[in-house]
Amino acid sequence: MSRPIHGWPPAAADTDASARPGPPLFRDRERISAPMLGALLACALLPLLLVTLRILALADPAPPGAILIGDWLNRTLTLSWVQAGDRDVVLYILLLPLAALLTALTRLTLGIRVLGFRAILIAFGFQEIGLLPSLLLILVIAGTVVTVRPVMRRLGMPLYARVAVILCIVALTMVAGLLGGSWLGSATLWSTAFFPVVILAMLAESVADTVARENLAVAAWRTGSTILLAAVIALLGQLTPLRELVLACPELVLTQLALIVLVSEFLDLRLLEPMQTRLTEGPAGSTTRGTVVIARNRFGEPPLARRTPAAPKRYRRAGLQHVVDSLRDHGFRVRVAEGDDRLPQCLREEHRRCQARGGTPLVVLNLAGGTHGAARLAQVPVLCEMLGVPYTGPAPQAPALLDDREAHRTTLAAAGLTVPQRLTPAQAEAFLDTPGAAVTVRPRLQADHRGRTVRSRRDLQRALVEQERFGETLLEAQGEGRLVSAVLLWRHGATAPEVLPLVEGRSGAYRASRTLPPAARATAEDAAHRAAQALGCRDLARVDLHLDGKGTVTVLQVAAIELPRPRGALTCAAAAAGLSMGDLALHVVSRAVAGAGLAAAADATPRSTSPHPTKETTECATSASFVTA
Numbered sequence: 055m056s057r058p059i060h061g062w063p064p065a066a067a068d069t070d071a072s073a074r075p076g077p078p079l080f081r082d083r084e085r086i087s088a089p090m091l092g093a094l095l096a097c098a099l100l101p102l103l104l105v106t107l108r109i110l111a112l113a114d115p116a117p118p119g120a121i122l123i124g125d126w127l128n129r130t131l132t133l134s135w136v137q138a139g140d141r142d143v144v145l146y147i148l149l150l151p152l153a154a155l156l157t158a159l160t161r162l163t164l165g166i167r168v169l170g171f172r173a174i175l176i177a178f179g180f181q182e183i184g185l186l187p188s189l190l191l192i193l194v195i196a197g198t199v200v201t202v203r204p205v206m207r208r209l210g211m212p213l214y215a216r217v218a219v220i221l222c223i224v225a226l227t228m229v230a231g232l233l234g235g236s237w238l239g240s241a242t243l244w245s246t247a248f249f250p251v252v253i254l255a256m257l258a259e260s261v262a263d264t265v266a267r268e269n270l271a272v273a274a275w276r277t278g279s280t281i282l283l284a285a286v287i288a289l290l291g292q293l294t295p296l297r298e299l300v301l302a303c304p305e306l307v308l309t310q311l312a313l314i315v316l317v318s319e320f321l322d323l324r325l326l327e328p329m330q331t332r333l334t335e336g337p338a339g340s341t342t343r344g345t346v347v348i349a350r351n352r353f354g355e356p357p358l359a360r361r362t363p364a365a366p367k368r369y370r371r372a373g374l375q376h377v378v379d380s381l382r383d384h385g386f387r388v389r390v391a392e393g394d395d396r397l398p399q400c401l402r403e404e405h406r407r408c409q410a411r412g413g414t415p416l417v418v419l420n421l422a423g424g425t426h427g428a429a430r431l432a433q434v435p436v437l438c439e440m441l442g443v444p445y446t447g448p449a450p451q452a453p454a455l456l457d458d459r460e461a462h463r464t465t466l467a468a469a470g471l472t473v474p475q476r477l478t479p480a481q482a483e484a485f486l487d488t489p490g491a492a493v494t495v496r497p498r499l500q501a502d503h504r505g506r507t508v509r510s511r512r513d514l515q516r517a518l519v520e521q522e523r524f525g526e527t528l529l530e531a532q533g534e535g536r537l538v539s540a541v542l543l544w545r546h547g548a549t550a551p552e553v554l555p556l557v558e559g560r561s562g563a564y565r566a567s568r569t570l571p572p573a574a575r576a577t578a579e580d581a582a583h584r585a586a587q588a589l590g591c592r593d594l595a596r597v598d599l600h601l602d603g604k605g606t607v608t609v610l611q612v613a614a615i616e617l618p619r620p621r622g623a624l625t626c627a628a629a630a631a632g633l634s635m636g637d638l639a640l641h642v643v644s645r646a647v648a649g650a651g652l653a654a655a656a657d658a659t660p661r662s663t664s665p666h667p668t669k670e671t672t673e674c675a676t677s678a679s680f681v682t683a
Contacts, residue, residue: 086319098312101305104131108303133301141301145291146178148300151310153177153287158314160283165324168280169260175253176284181291183245189281191227191246192257196277198223199258200265207375217259224254268387275333328410343385344415345404346643348374349393349422349434349445374421377618380636381419381643393422393434401443417646418445419639421617428499429454431615444649446642448614452590456614459501459528462589469588471581472608474530474600479518482529483511492532494610497524502613507532535602538567540582541616541627542595546644551586551595553579555630557623564623566630574601581607589614593642596623 086094104127111124136144153174160166180188199220206216228247235244257280264273290296300306378388391400401416408416418438424430431453438445447453455461463473474494477485482493486509495517496505503524506517521527538558542551556578557564570578582597591614598610616624618635628638 082320086315094312094315098309098316101303101307101309104305105303128302131305133304134298136301141297145297145300148304148307149287149291149296150174151307151314152290152300155310155314155317156287156290157283158317159321160279162317163321163323163325165327166279166283166330167276167327168283169257169264169276172253172257172260173280173283174287175250176257176281177287177291179249179253180284180288182250183248185285185288187242187245188249190242191231191249191254192277192281195224195227195254195258196261198227199262200270200273203262203265217255220258220262221251221255224251224258268389269382275330324406327406344417344647345387345389345408346381346417346419347397347400347404348378348388348390348419349397350374350390351393351422351425374618377419377635377639380634381639383636384640386643393420394425397434397437398441401438401441405443415647416443417643418443419643419646420445420447421615423502423615429457430500431457431502444646446593446646448590448592452592453614455589456612457499457501459496459498462501462612465588466585466609466612469584471585471588472606474532474608474610477529477531479514479529482514482531485531486511486514490534494530494532495521496528496530497521498526498528500524501611502615505530532600533602535600536567536570537610538570538578538599538601539564539623539627540579540597540599541624542582542586542591542597543638543641544593544645545641546648551583553582554627554633557626557630559621559623559626563621564626566626570601574605574607577605577607581609585609585612593645594624594638 107124108127109124111121111128133144133148154171157168157171157173160168176188176192202219202223203216206219211219228249228251231243231246234240235242235246257277261273261277264276374390378390381388389400389404391397401418404416408414418434420434420438422434424433432450435445435447435450435453439450455465463476466473477493485491486493492507492509493514494505494507495514497503506520508514508517518527536558538556540556541554543554544551556567556570556575558567558570559565567575578599578601581599585597586595589612591612594614594616596613596616598612600608600610602608616622618625624638625635628635
């Protein structure tokens with residue numbers, strides 16, 4: 055059922071705080087049909103009816119009908135017979151749904167952000183060694199990992215290596231607890247070695263990740279909330295009446311399952327979220343410039359039914375931490391989100407937080423290539439347009455046009471630009487007989503997939519077979535000459551784009567072009583400017599060009615979404631212009647904020663490259679003095 059988005063965009067009346075209605079007692083999202091709602095209520099009430107029959111069977115005198123059913127339930131559908139030595143393990147299982155229900159209420163109804171469901175695991179750790187030793191151990195481990203994790207990131211350690219290091223830190227801390235407890239005769243230090251290791255490692259990594267993605271105040275708040283929730287769960291788990299009840303009546307698990315679904319439908323109120331935002335991020339206006347949601351595609355979730363080619367893997371491999379760090383240094387709050395069907399919910403959450411901070415700007419930095427299907431480059435712009443959220447990059451029409459290679463070529467040709475000659479398979483075979491000739495085999499749709507350049511008939515046939523999965527294939531002639539890429543940047547406040555220093559290279563490794571004659575450089579920059587304008591690009595774009603010996607410039611491809619890959623065209627062009635990737639991100643974000651008519655509190659002029667340049671920027675700046683052979 056199609057429904058308006060709750061609270062988005064804000065109505066005119068919402069600008070008056072006194073006119074805003076309070077939170078509803080219940081919020082029906084209308085996602086559960088009436089028959090399903092009836093089934094959920096039945097699942098919730100049936101176990102309660104069975105518990106009632108159990109109790110009546112034990113009463114004196116008991117109703118005749120209840121004796122038969124209740125007595126059978128008390129004899130067969132029970133776990134009270136479990137031996138004392140095994141009861142703790144069984145109780146962990148039976149109390150898990152209750153702990154999950156409490157976590158859902160904390161996050162959805164109260165709106166208190168915690169570190170996922172780690173509170174349940176921590177509660178089990180509390181039950182193992184007690185509250186005080188657990189808190190001491192968590193404090194030491196979390197503090198150590200928060201200190202060490204930035205060093206691991208600067209070293210470029212992948213996730214599995216970082217987690218392995220964290221496990222080693224946890225082991226060393228526990229060994230130190232054993233030795234210290236033995237030397238000092240401290241039972242508290244000694245008991246820390248018996249806290250579950252994996253739970254500690256997961257908690258420490260989550261705390262460090264929150265510090266990196268948000269800030270120390272947010273991480274401290276979420277960690278404290280998680281520990282408090284874990285203490286409540288652990289306390290409930292120690293109540294003897296509750297333990298006996300779940301053992302005697304295991305059917306109550308079904309009630310808790312139904313309640314979790316009903317909470318998500320009717321009690322998703324997030325009552326304390328505005329207060330939490332003020333506590334962790336300061337009062338309205340103190341968060342300076344606003345929130346930037348970086349949309350990317352990292353995980354590549356498969357489609358529900360029809361299989362279509364996915365986005366290229368380079369979208370998943372791009373490193374964005376230096377962009378995130380730079381935007382935060384310039385006063386923005388940054389969140390990285392998946393550019394798929396989860397993005398609208400993320401934007402709703404961030405919109406609520408911006409409203410709680412007094413209506414600070416919310417902007418999407420679009421670095422997503424889409425998930426699957428036709429015109430996937432336009433998926434994130436379409437979602438942003440639908441929700442009314444400002445975003446960087448071109449409007450949906452341009453990415454959809456860029457996704458169709460034939461429409462791409464036709465538009466450029468209509469603008470008076472030279473495009474590669476299109477060939478039939480027979481013409482391509484004849485063309486390859488020419489010395490030095492090459493043919494590029496590209497898919498017509500999903501044009502951001504790299505084409506394959508072939509120089510023989512045998513390689514041509516192989517390339518055609520490889521490209522069959524994309525559907526229609528285009529063959530384009532490629533003569534001898536230089537391959538040059540131009541990066542265009544629309545600076546904040548400027549009416550026309552700036553062409554950054556041209557770069558050239560092959561196999562994805564680019565270097566600044568230093569030997570291009572001034573006339574050829576000017577012609578290439580003019581062609582790049584006209585191509586980007588013809589295809590509706592804005593904010594940032596890359597134009598690939600071919601320059602032959604006669605001075606002809608052929609536009610090979612225009613990319614409206616460019617990723618900050620190591621030694622890629624964007625990174626190297628920015629380095630040659632004296633800009634960091636964070637500077638580029640700041641330019642396009644500030645322009646998007648201003649273009650939406652929103653007020654940015656800080657100066658839009660970016661600072662110079664950070665004193666600790668990224669590995670990618672350093673490599674490209676070093677290679678800028680060399681010329682591609």
